[in-house]
Amino acid sequence: MNIFLHELKAYRKSTMIWTFSLVIMMVLFMSLYSSIHADAEAFLKVLKNYPEAIRNALGFNEKNFLTVVGFYSFLLSFVTLCASLQAMYLGTSIVSKEVREKTADFLLTKPVTRSQILTAKLMGAVVSLVITNMIYFAAASFMAFQFKTDDFSMKIFFLLSLTVFFVQLIFLALGMIISVIFQTIKSVLTVSLAVVFAFYFVGMFFDTSGEKVKRYFSPFKYFDTAYIIKHSSYESSFLIAGAAITILAIAASYFIYAKRDIHAV
Amino acid sequence: MNIYFKELKSNRKSIIIWSICVFLMVASGMAKFDAYSKSGQNMTELLKDMPKSLRAVFGFNELDLSKVSGYFGVLFIYLLLMATIHATMLGATVIAKEERDKTYEFLFTKPVSRSIIVTAKLLAAITNIIIFNLVTMASSMMLLAKYSHGEAVNDEIARLMAAMFILQLLFMVIGSALAAVKKKSKKAASLATGILVFTYFLSVAIDLNDRLTGLKYFTPFKYFEAKNVMYGGGFAAVYVVISVVLIAALTTVTYVFYKNRDLNV
């Protein structure tokens, strides 16, 4: 479909920049793994002398620093944050880009339904994200093999990396519905930054309490890396919650967009 | 000045939202503090034993987490990120939005010189930055008093706020200079944010890797670190000079380029 290809082309440069940034970030962290690993082993011996309470307060998970997979999951939180920004930015732009660049009158008077337009744009965004994830995963796997200190399960590694994509999908859907409701968003960047960081801070805040319920409030907490490593799978309740939010938001976007007045230039 | 007041009015909603976010940030951060403070003495020793790389990864550095001021020093980096993102966006958009919204044909054909317009807009941006700074300071002083157990922290907070103000100014003029120089000033915001994110990661990388220490002059996040400002010697002269020079230079760039650029639809 022409709109789909147009969107892909339009996002090409930005997708490349995001992919590049994510890969660089991951590479930087992973390359430090070996030195951290050595330090961690030494530190762990010291840590054994201290009471449990302190170890918990610190939130120091020995697994994080002694295994490749553990360290990778530590780095994932940063990667997910950046990746979510990309997804949110894409989602929020879906509709507001046409309004902002005043091309709404052009596109919406073509012989296509509004749903077709949304689908094409959504697919363009999803495919851009998929490309980013694929390149990122390839690079991450390479790095992991280079620096591994122990054998690790590729399946777990894959599951962990996939969480980035899932969180991106959630933010993509969120961005999409925001974009459909508030058509005239002057600064997409500000809105994206605000929403993503807000959820990130909420996630950090509720982390201290440890109640499971509160984890639902922030997509960043839906995928607990410790659990994934241990069970080689996701927690189904959160998976369902994430999927539900994504599907609902997207469905609502279609519905609202079909009925809305399109804001004139 | 009419331009100044109108600019303030346009930013009213935004600064209120940011202020609330800052307050929540400090509040949620301090809520976590309790866990650290209760572990008392042991904590300090534990951290001394922790290898440098691990400390860097956690963002602890040389701060004493059992003291409220030390903990605040760790929290400070997040507040600083928020403040600099806010300042960068302000700087990059405050003048450039006239081109983005195409209202420059109205404003720039009024009997005021371009320099006066730039001055009014920058002053409005600085006012917003000051408000952000004051809200942060007030929230911090208020909330820290609850947990301080008698430790006098207001002095340290004030000094950190002064450091934050310098960095806010610096990133603001980075944003405005970029907007002035770039032909498509719309892109200035994302580019400026990119620079900010890059310098932040650079500062983290410097912490992780001793070999990179020479690069610390390239990232403003290393100029006034919490541990130095609060306990060390305060503000290192070399960094103050660098900051002042950069701010002056970039401000000049903003004025000169706005004076001479073509304003086109």
Place this chain on the structure above:
Amino acid sequence: MDVIEIKNLTKTYGKARGISNISFNVEEGEIFGFIGPNGAGKSTTIRILLSLIYPDSGSAAIFGKDCIQFAPEIKKNIGYLPSEVFYYDNMKVKELLNYSASFYKKDCSKRMKELTDIMDLDLNKKIDDLSLGNKKKVGIVQGLLHEPKLIILDEPTSGLDPLMQQNFFELLKEENKKGATILFSSHILSEVQRLCNRVAIIKEGKIVTVEKISNLTENTYKKFKVETKAPLDATYFQISGVHNLEVKGNVTSFIFKGNINEVMKKIAGVEIMNLWIEEPDLEEIFMHYYEKEA
């Protein structure tokens, strides 16, 4: 001292041609038209006058002062109406007008009220909610409320309904009577013919000519198409001033320049079924103009 003095103004956009060696003057108290096809360079010239963009070479003076060096001072007495109006979305009409007035160190409230009444503006509406034509009206009031001595208009009537166009022209004429000079760019010949004393024609970045309107109208021709009951003899309409005569079946077409009464006599002399008389468009005028030069 002429109100506007333009000398050898040149501006190129990279490789694209902008304007090249433009020179003309606008005298005080006249209504000066500035016409040319799309992309000829009218807006470029005007934007240089308003110091929105800067020339590569040449200069322009308004009220005797260099338009770039003394821009803020000059603009105190300039009212500008652009072709496309963009304002701050969240403002109400009266907020924008008051904001605009605050730039001129004088009390504009009386004139503002008069103008909004003439243009029939609802002051309490949000600018965002206005139609394009109504936004244009806001632009007109905004451009005139400080009673400027020089009014610069860039394709001003696009978007206005015929009644409002009338009101607008009356307004302009009134301002002119009070002593204002008007520079008026357009590619609609009829408007220019109605209002202007003199006109500059620009094409492909260069001034083709500067002359009085009266000369221009004298030089224009009309296109005729006459449908008769039976095919006409080709020689019937061959009088002086007729060119490009063509007979296709029952329809005879030609272009004519000269005393229109001569043609009318000819038309009255045959029994006609239908008659079309058209004004030439600007491109045709220019073509004709070049022919005349040659």
